[in-house]
Amino acid sequence: MLGVYSSRENALARIERARELEGFRDEPECFYIDEYTLDEDQWTTGFFTI
Numbered sequence: 001m002l003g004v005y006s007s008r009e010n011a012l013a014r015i016e017r018a019r020e021l022e023g024f025r026d027e028p029e030c031f032y033i034d035e036y037t038l039d040e041d042q043w044t045t046g047f048f049t050i
Contacts, residue, residue, distance in 0.1 A: 002014050
């Protein structure tokens with residue numbers, strides 16, 4: 001996760017900056033933007049280790 005941004009435009013700008021960084025520049029299409037509703041639980045179950 002690169003960060004949480006207030007707009008899609010800000011997220012896209014961050015992706016462009018990250019594409020210049022070592023490692024990310026080798027995988028320029030590895031990014032995606034996911035939208036979430038604020039003040040809403042996203043992870044409502046526990047987790048386990050295999």
